Amino acid sequence: MTIASVTASGGVLRQSRGEEGTPRRVLGGACAELARRLNAPVGFLRGLVVVACWFSPRLVLVYVAAVLLVPRGMRRWPGWGNLIGGLRVGVLYGVLFAVAGGGVLGSPMFDQSPAVWITQGGVALVTIVVLFASPGVDSERHQRELALASLALIAVAGALVLGMIVAPQIRWEQVAAAVVVLTGGVLVVGGRRARGLLLPAVVAASGLVLLAASGARLQEVSDTRMCGPCVLPRSRPATVSRSGPSMSISPRWPRVVGC
Amino acid sequence: MAFNSLSVEAAPHPGSGRSAPADLPPGERGVRGRIAAVVALLALVALSSSLWHGRSGGGLGGAGFSLAFTLDGWRSWGLVVLTLVAGALLVGAGVLWTARRPWGIVLGGAIVVAALALGSWAVVTGQRFGTLSVAELQAAHLGTSRAQLEQRLGAPLLTNVTATASTPAAALECDIYRTHADSNFPVAALCFRDGGLALKLSEQGGVVP
Numbered sequence: 001m002t003i004a005s006v007t008a009s010g011g012v013l014r015q016s017r018g019e020e021g022t023p024r025r026v027l028g029g030a031c032a033e034l035a036r037r038l039n040a041p042v043g044f045l046r047g048l049v050v051v052a053c054w055f056s057p058r059l060v061l062v063y064v065a066a067v068l069l070v071p072r073g074m075r076r077w078p079g080w081g082n083l084i085g086g087l088r089v090g091v092l093y094g095v096l097f098a099v100a101g102g103g104v105l106g107s108p109m110f111d112q113s114p115a116v117w118i119t120q121g122g123v124a125l126v127t128i129v130v131l132f133a134s135p136g137v138d139s140e141r142h143q144r145e146l147a148l149a150s151l152a153l154i155a156v157a158g159a160l161v162l163g164m165i166v167a168p169q170i171r172w173e174q175v176a177a178a179v180v181v182l183t184g185g186v187l188v189v190g191g192r193r194a195r196g197l198l199l200p201a202v203v204a205a206s207g208l209v210l211l212a213a214s215g216a217r218l219q220e221v222s223d224t225r226m227c228g229p230c231v232l233p234r235s236r237p238a239t240v241s242r243s244g245p246s247m248s249i250s251p252r253w254p255r256v257v258g259c
Numbered sequence: 260m261a262f263n264s265l266s267v268e269a270a271p272h273p274g275s276g277r278s279a280p281a282d283l284p285p286g287e288r289g290v291r292g293r294i295a296a297v298v299a300l301l302a303l304v305a306l307s308s309s310l311w312h313g314r315s316g317g318g319l320g321g322a323g324f325s326l327a328f329t330l331d332g333w334r335s336w337g338l339v340v341l342t343l344v345a346g347a348l349l350v351g352a353g354v355l356w357t358a359r360r361p362w363g364i365v366l367g368g369a370i371v372v373a374a375l376a377l378g379s380w381a382v383v384t385g386q387r388f389g390t391l392s393v394a395e396l397q398a399a400h401l402g403t404s405r406a407q408l409e410q411r412l413g414a415p416l417l418t419n420v421t422a423t424a425s426t427p428a429a430a431l432e433c434d435i436y437r438t439h440a441d442s443n444f445p446v447a448a449l450c451f452r453d454g455g456l457a458l459k460l461s462e463q464g465g466v467v468p
Contacts, residue, residue, distance in 0.1 A: 038356060039281045048299055055306040056342060 026132060027092060028067030028085035036073075064089055080143035087150045091203065092131055098210070099124045119213035123206050130202075145196030153200035164218055172218035173211050180204050281357045291364070295355040298371050302348035305378055308333070308341045319422075319448050321466035322458060326422040326433055326450075330443055334414060337385025344381065347374035389413020391436035391447050396467050402455045405434070412436060416443060422450050422458070431457055438462075 023032040023042040031049055035042035053059045067085040071078050099121065156179055160172050183201045187194050211218070280292030309331065318327040331338070347370055354367030389412040399408060409415065415434035422431040431450035438447050438461075447467075450458040459467040 038353070039283075040356065041285065044296065044299075048303065051303050052306050052345075055303065055310065056345075059306075 022073065025085070028063065028089045029072065029081065030063055030066040030070060030085070033070050033072060034066070060093075080140065080147045083147045084143055084150070087147070088131060092128065095124045095127050095131075116213055120210055123210050123213075127203070127206055134199075142196070146199060149196040149200045152197075153204055156204070160218060173208070173216075176204070176211075176218065177208055180208055279357050279359045279363075280355075282359070291355055295352045295367075298348050298352040298355065301375070302345040302352070305341045305345035305348060308382070309338055315443070317444065317446060317462070319446070319460045319462055321460050323429075324422040324424050324431060324450065324458060324460070326420050326448060326460075328417055328420045328435055330416055330435075332386060332443060334385045334388075335418070337381055340381040340385065341378060344374050344378040347371075347377070387414070388416050388437055390440045391438055391449075393438065393461070396438075396447050396449075396459055396461060399449065399456060399459060401457065401459075404454055405449075405451050405456070408449060408456065409434070415449075416446065420448070422448070422460075433458075433460075 022036040025032045026046070031045045032042055034040070035045050038045075049059075049063060053063060064086060067089055068082050069078055070082070072081045156176075160176055163170065163175070164172050180201060183197055183204070187197055187201060190197070280288035280295060283289070283292070311332070316327065316329045318325065320326070351367050351370035351374060354363060354370060358364045358367055389409070391412055395412065415436050417435040420433045420435055422433050424430055431452055433448040433450040435446050435448050437443050438445050445462040447462065448458075448460040449456055450460065461467050
């Protein structure tokens with residue numbers, strides 16, 4: 001026992017809840033930190049937070065603020081651990097939004113074919129399980145490595161979005177796949193020094209599997225037209241020609257009946 | 260073991276000789292610990308107020324105007340006040356949990372009592388709305404000011420709902436009233452232009468002359 005405290009309960013010597021006495025951090029670590037500071041049951045606090053956020057979803061912002069701003073352990077100021085907690089909350093939000101919000105990539109999940117939703121649901125489920133089961137990173141150096149690598153991942157994602165806006169003709173999902181492969185190469189070459197990249201690379205690869213499973217492209221679509229099955233005149237068979245990102249159908253739409 | 264590796268964080272406060280529940284191990288936190296837990300749970304009850312009635316939508320139309328609205332059964336400030344009450348209860352629970360001195364306990368108790376009083380007032384007043392009977396709707400004169408009508412009829416269920424028209428410039432601002440004292444539906448709408456009553460709509464009868 002390195003840190004001990006004399007409690008008021010008959011002068012019994014017991015271990016205090018110092019930094020190593022903090023309850024296990026599950027997601028952002030705010031409840032565990034509050035439980036340590038208040039010497040309160042962490043399960044009760046987690047229950048309070050979950051139910052309160054369900055009743056009033058805007059309280060999630062208060063939780064995120066606590067994750068980012070409440071210093072961990074004996075620190076006086078927020079550190080890399082706070083940033084990692086915030087990133088973990090962000091990953092969970094992203095997965096839940098993708099699956100339960102607008103459906104994966106914009107359409108209700110179970111409206112898609114089983115090949116699509118089983119893959120997407122599986123990736124989402126595995127991400128959630130890994131997120132909750134992954135042990136916290138305690139070392140300051142490892143926290144810094146992980147946080148910087150995650151910020152690099154966010155920067156790459158931002159660059160992809162920017163690229164889609166600036167150069168919509170490029171297949172950016174292929175660029176993203178190349179970046180993930182490159183990251184894998186850096187992991188192999190860098191060895192232990194590059195292990196901070198491992199988790200972000202796994203998250204990025206999972207995202208790409210999600211994309212590939214849905215068949216979506218990271219391309220800006222300027223015009224989308226939906227139509228039902230077409231009946232083409234026998235006298236004029238249709239031909240579809242494709243040039244780069246654009247596609248044309250001959251004969252043109254007005255001559256096609258039943259669309 | 261060196262003495263400087265010890266922390267005496269859980270000792271009773273030297274002035275009062277008392278410990279807070281936060282200082283004590285599980286199972287020995289006493290009545291005050293349980294009260295603090297109950298107060299924290301009461302904060303959840305206050306936060307759940309948005310679910311009590313559920314949200315319901317509706318619409319009215321006539322004379323080229325249409326309006327759609329969503330009711331949550333509370334005055335516009337009601338849910339804000341109850342959220343503040345929930346926050347105050349959590350603060351009170353925290354003070355009760357950590358206070359070592361008697362004045363800290365009194366402060367925590369005062370915060371809890373004040374929050375409960377404010378919450379009770381908000382629950383009673385926040386769901387009190389004026390009722391607009393069919394006779395009152397017909398008797399309301401076009402051109403009457405909004406303030407006069409609200410003084411006479413009581414608080415509307417919903418204020419400043421825009422009634423859209425074919426031309427945006429012709430849009431009206433409407434107040435939605437319940438037509439029966441014991442139910443939010445059916446409703447009627449009083450629509451205003453330049454502060455004066457311009458249109459009366461009833462959910463059952465459309466435009467009211």
